[in-house]
Amino acid sequence: MAMMWCQRLAWLLRGQRGSTGRRWPWLSQDLGPVPAAPVRCCPTAPAAPRCAWQLHQDHLELRYGSTLMRLDFVWLRDHCRSASCYNAKTNQRSLDTASVDLAIRPQAVRVDETTLFLTWPDGHVTRYGLEWLVRNSYEGQKQQVMHPRILWNAEIYRQAQVPSVDCRSFLETDEGLKEFLQNFLLYGIAFVENVTPTKEDTEILAERISIIRETIYGRMWYFTSDFSRGDTAYTKLALDRHTDTTYFQEPCGIQVFHCLKHEGTGGRTLLVDGFHAAEQVLRRAPEHFELLAKVPLKHEYVESVGGCHNHMIGVGPVLNVYPWNNELYLIRYNNYDRAVINTVPHDVVRRWYHAHRALTAELRRPDNELWVKLKPGKALFVDNWRVLHGREAFTGYRQLCGCYLTRDDVLNTARLLGLQA
Ligand SMILES: C[N+](C)(C)CCCC[C@H](N)C(=O)O
Ligand SMILES: O=C(O)CCC(=O)C(=O)O
Ligand SMILES: [Fe+2]
Structure with a gap:
């Protein structure tokens, strides 16, 4: 259900480059309650979708579970884990970040139950596990401490x-x-x-x-x-x-x-x-x-x-x-x-x-x-x-x-x- 809703948005979003601010008021800052119509179109869906997203001028706003993330487009391109961008054997980036257009925007965005798919203007596809994003995003990181400690007297x-x-x-x-x-x-x-x-x-x-x-x-x-x-x-x-x-x-x-x-x-x-x-x-x-x-x-x-x-x-x-x-x-x-x-x-x-x-x-x-x-x-x-x-x-x-x-x-x-x- 969430997927369908997001896919619809993806269609809507095409050709919306250069937009600023919030275009879809029903997606409030915290992506609040789910719009009624799409929920009804899928009776087996849970009450609230696990995932919702919205494109902004320079970033993707993505809510997964209780984490609201704002993912910059260059960041999303830079962290691509595809075989040509990242060497999984050495855990090192192969992509030359300096080759990324700093005004890059995804051409298409799709989310399924577990994964975010981004297609870039040159046709390259980047996939991110949603759990991975929660763990690795700024917002996810901010929710945790780096070093759990017990302060003592x-x-x-x-x-x-x-x-x-x-x-x-x-x-x-x-x-x-x-x-x-x-x-x-x-x-x-x-x-x-x-x-x-x-x-x-x-x-x-x-x-x-x-x-x-x-x-x-x-x-x-x-x-x-x-x-x-x-x-x-x-x-x-x-x-x-x-x-x-x-x-x-x-x-x-x-x-x-x-x-x-x-x-x-x-x-x-x-x-x-x-x-x-x-x-x-x-x-x-x-x-x-x-x-x-x-x-x-x-x-x-x-x-x-x-x-x-x-x-x-x-x-x-x-x-x-x-x-x-x-x-x-x-x-x-x-x-x-x-x-x-x-x-x-x-x-x-x-x-x-x-x-x-x-x-x-x-x-x-x-x-x-x-x-x-x-x-x-x-x-x-x-x-x-x-x-x-x-x-x-x-x-x-x-x-x-x-x-x-x-x-x-x-x-x-x-x-x-x-x-x-
Ligand atoms: C431990 N050891 C005796 C080798 C060095 C002591 C260093 C003392 C120095 N005032 C400081 O506080 O750094
Ligand atoms: O003598 C001691 O117990 C500690 C001295 C000290 O502060 C040190 O060596 O760093
Ligand atoms: Fe000392």
Whole structure:
């Protein structure tokens, strides 16, 4: 029934080029109720058609199920999955997009129960599965989040009783790895237990899920409070919550910590969900959130200790969101490493400080603080794009090892196991 109705429209539409605006008032913005006549002509049809469409000057408006899509004609030509336009073996586009006339319009449009058919002026036919369009259209994408997450404060995290994964199951079974990654994606932190407390064993863990990201700190690093590097991390001092490598253009995606030894007091690790704090700012004062997401600033690492000479600069806002759905994907927060602010005009800078204060207040709320004591055998993976870490001051000998991971490769592993990442 829907099909017949649309086909009729297709006939009507021929020769209607150059039209603007809505030509068929019975097809309201949300393609509202179905017109009475066509429904009656097909008694077995369901009450509302699954699909309805209408051509506009530069796009096709298509409703399928509850999704109303607006599909640009060039987009529709560009994403053609025919054998000559797309190589299904490599999943790569063969079509040269630059060869598409930017004023292209389909010559004929037809929809059946499952598929949209478009015939282009040169006779080429493009087919789209309607389900595929829902999944891949802007409107479909907007209805979902890229990364499903559970935002937490200390209470929520404890209540969830997220299990640690055993080292053997992590290394030897896909289920163990998948469970670990699922927890990591949802909470931004995850633990592996019963790890042999050596750098080499920690490295094996890291390599199970990703490629190790070598940085100025090396590939796998050890650190103690020997000030072997010009950074507070290499002392016994407390470290307030922060994310690492904010001074890289692309901050490291994941950080692995494994405490190999601690003979002394203090030294607990602090973890805070930066996205939870940012969400609270968004709820309470959206203008602060917006400023933190819009104003770029620099972070900097200037080192000149012993033989180590480094000067790194990373530029970007504190909060990074996908523009199409405002979903957070990266927080860059390190008050130690924040550089001189010289990218913000005078009439914005004070407002930025207010916004930064609001976020800091959220990040410092005691209910948001998760304190854990890292012990030999228990490795911690932290999403450095989301969860802030810090540490309590300590006494005695304390040795940590770990590494950074490339984010893309962690997500790759997760996707290959069937997780949404
Ligand atoms: C982890 N490791 C000890 C190797 C490096 C520490 C880097 C510390 C730096 N201030 C930052 O926050 O990025
Ligand atoms: O010593 C710690 O527990 C963490 C120090 C730190 O922030 C880091 O190494 O990135
Ligand atoms: Fe750190």
